[in-house]
Amino acid sequence: MLKYVVRRVITAAITVFVLATVTFFLLKLVPNGLFADPNITAEARAKLYAHYGLDKPVFEQYLVYLRNLAHLDLGESIANPGRKITTMILDPATGNGLPQSMRLGLCALVFSVPMGIALGTLSGLNRGRALDKALIGLSLVGISIPSFVVATMSVTVFGNILGWLPTTGFSTPKEMILPTVCLSLNPIATIARLMRTSLVETENADYVKTARSKGLKRSRIVVRHQVRNALLPVVTILGPITASLLCGTFVVESIFNIKGLGCYYVESISDRDYGLVMGLTVLFGTFLVVANLTVDILYGLIDPRIRLKR
Amino acid sequence: MQTQKDGLDELFRPEPCAEAERMDALPQVSYAADVVKRFLNTPSVIVFSVILAIIIACCVLVPILSPRPITGIIDEAINHKPSAEYWLGADKFGHDFFTKMWKGGQTSFKVGFFAAVLQTLIGVVVGAISGYAGGRIDQFIMRVVDVFISIPYMVIVLVVRLIMGSSSYTIIFALVVTGWLNTARLVRGQILQLKNEDYVLAAQSMGVSPATVLFRHLIPNTLGVVIVSFTLAVPQAMFSEAFLSFIGMGSGEVSWGSLIRTGMEVRFRHPWQLIAPSAVLALTMLCIQLLGDSLRDALDPKLRK
Numbered sequence: 134m135l136k137y138v139v140r141r142v143i144t145a146a147i148t149v150f151v152l153a154t155v156t157f158f159l160l161k162l163v164p165n166g167l168f169a170d171p172n173i174t175a176e177a178r179a180k181l182y183a184h185y186g187l188d189k190p191v192f193e194q195y196l197v198y199l200r201n202l203a204h205l206d207l208g209e210s211i212a213n214p215g216r217k218i219t220t221m222i223l224d225p226a227t228g229n230g231l232p233q234s235m236r237l238g239l240c241a242l243v244f245s246v247p248m249g250i251a252l253g254t255l256s257g258l259n260r261g262r263a264l265d266k267a268l269i270g271l272s273l274v275g276i277s278i279p280s281f282v283v284a285t286m287s288v289t290v291f292g293n294i295l296g297w298l299p300t301t302g303f304s305t306p307k308e309m310i311l312p313t314v315c316l317s318l319n320p321i322a323t324i325a326r327l328m329r330t331s332l333v334e335t336e337n338a339d340y341v342k343t344a345r346s347k348g349l350k351r352s353r354i355v356v357r358h359q360v361r362n363a364l365l366p367v368v369t370i371l372g373p374i375t376a377s378l379l380c381g382t383f384v385v386e387s388i389f390n391i392k393g394l395g396c397y398y399v400e401s402i403s404d405r406d407y408g409l410v411m412g413l414t415v416l417f418g419t420f421l422v423v424a425n426l427t428v429d430i431l432y433g434l435i436d437p438r439i440r441l442k443r
Numbered sequence: 444m445q446t447q448k449d450g451l452d453e454l455f456r457p458e459p460c461a462e463a464e465r466m467d468a469l470p471q472v473s474y475a476a477d478v479v480k481r482f483l484n485t486p487s488v489i490v491f492s493v494i495l496a497i498i499i500a501c502c503v504l505v506p507i508l509s510p511r512p513i514t515g516i517i518d519e520a521i522n523h524k525p526s527a528e529y530w531l532g533a534d535k536f537g538h539d540f541f542t543k544m545w546k547g548g549q550t551s552f553k554v555g556f557f558a559a560v561l562q563t564l565i566g567v568v569v570g571a572i573s574g575y576a577g578g579r580i581d582q583f584i585m586r587v588v589d590v591f592i593s594i595p596y597m598v599i600v601l602v603v604r605l606i607m608g609s610s611s612y613t614i615i616f617a618l619v620v621t622g623w624l625n626t627a628r629l630v631r632g633q634i635l636q637l638k639n640e641d642y643v644l645a646a647q648s649m650g651v652s653p654a655t656v657l658f659r660h661l662i663p664n665t666l667g668v669v670i671v672s673f674t675l676a677v678p679q680a681m682f683s684e685a686f687l688s689f690i691g692m693g694s695g696e697v698s699w700g701s702l703i704r705t706g707m708e709v710r711f712r713h714p715w716q717l718i719a720p721s722a723v724l725a726l727t728m729l730c731i732q733l734l735g736d737s738l739r740d741a742l743d744p745k746l747r748k
Contacts, residue, residue, distance in 0.1 A: 144589070151590045156598060163605040273736070277728040279682050281689050282721045285707050289717065293710075383597075387690060388707075399690050402601050410601065418593045425593075 138430055145426045152418040157198055160407050161191055185211065185408070198411075207412035212404040218412045222394065231416075234393035237303055237312060237385065238378050245317035245374075246324060250367065253328025254360060260333055268325065275322030281384040284315040288388060301390040312389045316381045320374050327370055331363040338362070365436055372428040376421050482741035487733060495730040498723065502548035511539035513546060513697075522713070531715045534705070543697060544720055550698035551724070554611050555681035558618040562680075563673045565619065566626025567662060573627065574634030575657050585631070588624050596621035596683070600692060611694040614687060618680050626672050633665040667742040674735030678728045685724060699724040 182188045185208070186197060201208060207218035224230040256268040291311060292300035302308045335341055335358070344354045383395035390396075394413060401409035472480070482488060506513070517537030525532040531540040573584040600617040607613045637643065638661065646656050687693045688700030699720045706717030 144586075147586075148590050148593060152593055155590070155594065159598065159602045163602055273733060274729060277678065277732040278725040279685060279728065281686060282703065282725055285703065285710075285717065286721060289710050289714075379595075383690065384686065398597065399692075402597065403691060410598070414595060414598050417595050421593045 134433060137433060141426055141429055145422045148422050149415070149419050152422075153199070153202060153415050154195075156411055156414045156418075157195055158191075160411055161194075163407070185209065202415065208408045210406055210409050212401065212406040212409070218409055221397070221409070222412065222416065227392075229392035230397065231394055233303060233391060234382055234386070234395060237316065237382055237391065237393060238375075240309060240313040241316040241320065241378055241381075242375070244313055245320040246371075248317070249321040249324025250328050250364070252321065253325040253367075254332060254355075254363075256325065257329040257332030257363070258355065265329075269329070272322040272325045275318045276326070278318075280315060280319055280381050281388065283318055284312075284385055284388045287311055287315055303389065303391045303393075312385050312391065315388075316378060316385045319381065320378065323370065323374065323377075324367055328363060328367055331366045332359055335359040335362050365432070368432055368435060369428060371431075372421075372425040375424040379417060379420070478741045482737060485737050485741075488737045491730040491733050494726065495734070498548065498727055498730070499552065502545045502552055505542055505545035506549065509539065509542040511542055513538040513543045525715060531719050532713060534713075534716060535709070540716055540719065544699075544702060544723065547697045547699045547702050547720065548723065548727075550611055550694065550696045551681050551684060551700075551727070554614055554618070554684040554694070554698075555677045558615045558622060558680035558684075559673055559676035561615070561619045562622035562676060563626050563669060566623040566672075567630050567665070567669055569623065570627035570630030571634050571657055571662050571665070574631035575638055575653065575661060581631075584627075588627055591621070592624045594621070597692070600687060604692065609693070609695040611684075611696055611698075614684055614694045615680075618683055622676060622680065626669070626676070629668055629672055630662075630665050633668055634661055637661055637664055671735060671739045671742065674731065674738055678731045678735075681724075681731075682728065 179188070186194060189197070198208075205219060207222070210216045210218050210221060213221065222230045224232070252268055252272070256265045256272075259265045288300045288311065291298050298311050299305075299308045300311070303312055340362075341354060341358055344358050349357075379395075382393060383399055385391070386393045386396040387399055394416070397409065398413045398417075400406075401413065511517075515536075517533070519537065521533065521537040522535060523533035523537070531544065533539055534543065569584060573581045596617065599620050600614065603613050603617045603620070607616070643656060643660055646660055651659075684693065684698060685700030685703070688698045689704045691704065693701055702720040703717065703724070706713075706720060710717040
């Protein structure tokens with residue numbers, strides 16, 4: 134197990150390094166759009182280039198970038214002169230940026246995982262009945278309707294027309310309801326579908342037959358044997374779900390005007406603020422790698438069969 | 444002796460059984476025919492295929508047949524209310540919204556279909572080679588896939604957009620670059636399972652070249668998985684296109700995503716311009732997703748009766 138973990142951690146570190154490199158050179162490929170404003174004089178442009186270290190050869194820039202990255206220094210934002218990218222991302226003063234996105238993501242995760250598991254279990258235990266069919270239909274709708282459609286519709290209906298809930302921000306509990314729900318629908322549906330399928334599969338498993346022939350109560354079989362085993366595939370999907378939450382935050386943050394990382398990312402791309410794009414990309418990538426790594430290790434811990442095999 | 448035997452026959456007369464219960468009474472059905480039959484026997488499949496067919500037909504036909512132009516600025520129709528002439532009203536350019544909506548659908552379908560086809564093709568070939576070759580080649584390809592999978596596709600879209608300019612081909616290219624990874628992983632897993640089968644060994648020992656083994660014996664056997672992943676890739680690509688257009692990073696062409704974006708801005712005065720494209724996008728995604736699900740069930744040999 135330890136060897137497996139060490140190998141995975143090393144692979145993850147290499148992945149992050151390659152990601153940082155690929156992003157750097159990809160963004161260097163972009164035609165020179167920086168300070169392309171014709172009103173800027175050649176002299177001023179040269180000064181700006183020198184200020185951001187863009188006058189050096191690309192490879193030297195790369196080394197500087199790597200050294201800074203190792204010190205968690207992402208340089209200065211181009212669209213917001215004088216602001217360090219690291220402070221923009223962490224922003225302890227206003228609580229925007231990373232803290233804001235993490236709260237949103239955690240709220241959605243905490244809401245959607247138990248909800249999805251519960252609905253999937255309910256559906257699987259009532260297989261073929263009306264409740265099951267209704268839940269299958271609902272989860273299909275939840276998977277197919279894009280999150281930005283759900284978000285725009287619910288802002289319009291619950292926020293603007295009915296006036297029940299605020300449509301911007303993410304600080305008070307009331308403000309948190311709509312963004313969290315909009316972000317959670319898709320993960321809930323995905324988890325519920327998976328949970329249902331894997332629960333139905335346990336129905337014919339040998340250990341369930343044994344438990345039945347021992348004369349165990351149905352409730353005990355369901356909780357102790359079926360649900361516990363059916364949870365395994367759900368754990369593996371938590372990695373991709375975290376990734377999709379990340380993508381969802383882009384939409385939800387821009388619709389609800391929440392100043393989180395997704396919002397910054399979209400802004401930085403339209404502002405062509407490459408330093409910020411680079412920093413956020415590396416951050417998102419690292420986050421995904423760490424999430425997948427955690428899920429893999431968790432999976433090894435939960436399922437002894439995997440631990441023993443490796 | 445004779446009578447005794449007759450008596451035995453009396454005693455051991457076979458139990459009469461219904462025709463359907465006898466194994467040999469079942470007609471021989473090929474796998475493909477069975478899949479088609481089970482797929483078409485699901486009532487919802489028929490309903491959703493018809494809906495999807497209508498949507499596609501509208502996307503193709505309405506922009507051609509519509510008498511109302513959707514280019515330039517038509518002064519007399521600006522912000523026209525829905526009427527017999529303008530079914531869903533007209534937008535701020537005076538374009539008939541009904542026509543424009545189906546024009547937008549063309550972009551969505553074009554991106555969804557081509558991106559899904561290309562990424563499936565690349566994914567199948569790379570995944571199959573990786574799985575069949577094994578060893579160092581496999582290790583290398585899988586590490587590349589691991590790295591690429593953690594690059595957010597927005598970065599690729601951004602770079603490709605800035606280099607190639609914004610058009611729907613840019614979006615297709617960017618989606619293919621990031622989309623083939625999952626198919627490759629899936630196909631590789633399948634090949635790893637299949638390559639130890641006896642028929643592969645038989646072909647190999649007969650001296651069949653690796654390429655032929657791969658394309659004649661292995662890839663056709665992964666087709667079920669590939670078809671399912673294709674049907675899931677289409678709505679995924681359509682969603683990505685709509686999402687990119689929605690946040691203003693799309694192709695610059697009219698699409699459902701860009702219409703929803705502008706609809707969001709005018710949602711109080713012209714709610715139809717938000718509701719109509721949202722509804723038709725959601726319905727399309729629902730249809731494709733459901734058909735993909737049913738197809739997966741039909742292809743699943745475990746559910747074969």
